[in-house]
Amino acid sequence: MKSNITIITSEPRGAYHLMPLYEEMSKRDSVFTHLVPYPETLQGQPWGNVSSSLSSIDQCDTLILAGGGFTAWSESILTYAKRIGKRIYLSELAYGSFTNFRSDIKFDKVSALNHVSKVKFCEKHSFKSDNVIVTGSPQAVVGKEIAEGYILLLSTSDMSQRDPDQNLIEVADYLKNNDIYYKVRLHPREEVSTWDGLEVSKKPLLSDDLSGAKLVVAYPGTPTLNAVASNIPLLNLIPNDSFSGILDPSYNSIMLNWASSGQEAIDMINNIALPDMREVTNLLGSNENAAKKIVDFWESN
Secondary structure (H helix, E strand, C coil): CCCEEEEEECCCCEHHHCHHHHHHHHCCCCEEEEECCCCCCCECCCCCCEECCCHHHHHCCEEEEEECCCCHHHHHHHHHHHHCCCEEEEEECCCCCCCCCCCCCCCCEEEECCHHHHHHHHHHHCCCHHHEEECCCCCCCCCCCCCCCEEEEECCCCHHHHCCCCHHHHHHHHHHHCCCCEEEECCCCCCHHHHCCCCECCCCCHHHHHCCEEEEEECCCHHHHHHHHCCCCEEEECCCHHHCCCCCHHHHHHCCCEECCHHHHHHHCCCCCCCCHHHHHHHHCCCCCHHHHHHHHHHCC
8 A cells, every 4th residue: 555654763863763764665655765964974875865854754645753752852743743633653763662652642553662662561651552563573584593603782872971991892892802703783873983803794784694693792783683683692791880771671581692892701601501592482573574564564554
């Protein structure tokens, strides 16, 4: 079904949340517009149709808020769209998102990445269960077997502020100095120069890097849950309290390995416990055809 759909992202210039959906979006007859507050270089590869004109709201059938949270800009856009009678949908693309927003913003439908998120949405925001669908994550690798490959280090957007001791860089230096095959994946908003001299991946999608990884060492967040969902052993690095509480405690039963420093992470690399995949499936659900399910949701009435 052809629709005119305008998308705003939680981080107004954050095209990276949408990138795993581009292939599926390109298959549809619908017109998708990524609305941004001003014409400026985006973070991540931009969709083919990017606009900073509010006329895209006037012309759309549905306005989608996608990504990982709210800003004053996104709230004002949602309020305007609702006032002029547009459907507004909420589409979770980062785990644990959208925990707080104005109660006067009434979404018509919601998509959640898994059943844990769905329950949280319904409990916290009184959404009707029938109005919240579960899609799975488009960033997970479906059907991956544990195999040989590289150690993948996943950083975060504010690593230099939250971890001034640079514990993940300590792990990267150790791997480099000991000729252990590794790659570092940066957050799209992260400063690349911090990692000078280290092997930084240039692959556009998280799933591209996960597909070749035999182990992930990372600060906790959405990418770590996608690693677990992809059947990749995971070591979480939490050097200080600023990293606590990023993920819902409901996931603790599948997040088994924790290091509080770079050296502790190095000592644990060859002794990683694996979660019960039945529990992983119970919490994270199926990620098969997740991109299709999300775009189907966007096109639904």
